[in-house]
Amino acid sequence: MDFRSQQAANKRKTIALLVGMAILVWLLAYAALTYFGRSTVGIIPIAVGIALISVWGSFYGADKLVITMTGARIIQESDNPKLFNLIQEITIASGLPMPKVAIVVDDAPNAFATGRNPEHALIAFTTGILEVMDRDQLQGVIAHEMAHVANRDTLVSAVAATTAGAIAILSDILTRMMWFGGGRDRNRDSNGNPVALVFSLLILILAPLAAMLLRSAISRKRESLADATAVAFTRNPAGLRSALEVLERDSTVVRQKSNSIAHIWIESPLDAKSASKLFSTHPPIAERIAVLKAMEQLS
């Protein structure tokens, strides 16, 4: 597949997954109403509200928040003119405004992009990645990060986090209600159909897990999409491919292993063995290399 069909396919899959999230919220609401009766209607907007407030605060200040969480330091053009030249090349290729550039002092080669829109974008590189990569590889990495900016992935992951958060809060409240006095309500209001009750109970228990799986799947699709968009910018799949090969060979990982921002790095900072494939925020790096190699053969 060339990069255009790759981009289209990944966008379609993101939409399908987001629809899946929406269906999950509906299922959970249905389960709540079946299990506890009408009186729980008010809980749903409360849960969604809490999730909205907590996620969108961090979405709005994404660039500043991530800087404090990763210890990145913003640099100017005079600090690293060669790096700025490379970034300017990609801004020309993509038509995006010049992002803020930051450095994270860390030997592990890695990079990330954030910011609520292209005007507030920030891309950061570890000192390690600037050392080990040559010009073409670094250009591929920059293109991948700028692709996240172009595809508005901070927004996509904020939407995913909101829905997943709402589901987690909702099912948390409901499971508590199940232990403390929810039963009375059930006897009065619900129809008492045992199949529906068991089904609802299952949904209540499994929904948070399903939400996490969907969220990770969305993150993986956005990574594949960013790889394809990066090729659309540079028209040079070989650069990003060999950059990923460097990352694959390298065994050092970024020191901060915070789960909450794992998805923003180009290579997952979490130890690959501890997270199973279904929960990981990134597609396996070998798979990404294979897709890029296929694109190389086309050109």
Add this chain to the structure above:
Amino acid sequence: MKTLIAVGVIALIIIFLVAQYNRLIRLNISVNEAWSQIEVQLKRRADLIPNLVESVKGYAAHEKTTFEAVVAARAKATTASTVADVAAADGMLTQALRGLLAVAEAYPDLKASTNFLSLQDELSTTENKVAFSRQFYNENVRSLNSAVKTIPTNLFAGLAKVSEREFYEVEDPQDRKAPKVTF
């Protein structure tokens, strides 16, 4: 109720029509912006050339034909105005510069001089920027041309006074191969 529905339908149709018209205008503006980006980058490259020629001349004064080719191509590139002319002059200049860098290869002293190295680095990023601005322009022309040719936007092309635009085509198939500089 019926009048309300009628008003709603008419409003939707108007919004749809306006959106088509605006899309064409926006695409056309993007092409113009992409074009001016090409001009900015070509100008940047043209400004670099005198310095580069001077620094090579210091070591290889007798390679006259190469210098003349570069200077002539640069003069042509700075006077061209239509898309086809600019593209042709751009291709010639890229070729001539490649010749100049090939000459420089034969002079180890020159290759080692810091002045030349920084110029070469500057030239390589400028070549990339020229190439990327061409690519971005062509992408924009591609979207505009397909909008001008496809339904429903094609119905508004006349009204918006927007027509198909010319692609920026450089003859040299190797034009993306800027001199390689390692970081």
